[in-house]
Amino acid sequence: xxxxxxxxxxxxxxxxxxxxxxxxxxxxxxxxxxxxxxxxxxxxxxxxxxxxxxxxxxxxxxxxxxxxxxxxxxxxxxxxxxxxxxxxxxxxxxxxxxxx
Numbered sequence: 001x002x003x004x005x006x007x008x009x010x011x012x013x014x015x016x017x018x019x020x021x022x023x024x025x026x027x028x029x030x031x032x033x034x035x036x037x038x039x040x041x042x043x044x045x046x047x048x049x050x051x052x053x054x055x056x057x058x059x060x061x062x063x064x065x066x067x068x069x070x071x072x073x074x075x076x077x078x079x080x081x082x083x084x085x086x087x088x089x090x091x092x093x094x095x096x097x098x099x100x
Contacts, residue, residue: 057088072087074088075087
């Protein structure tokens, strides 16, 4: 009976740790994550203010990379091999009737 309780306790412990990691977004197994550092050198943006997502903004079937800084979205693009942040807006498609 003791072995059964040990295994159950171990499984519960692992579940709690993995659940906490899922809630906080931290995982020791994932290298590509934004640290939650809040204080950085003056003139730099704290990583805790950053959020990265991919969405197909223009509907061409390929996602664009969006970086949010303090909830303001920017396109994160590569131009001539260098990263570039650009403000953007999405305009709805225009429907124009054909003249007959």
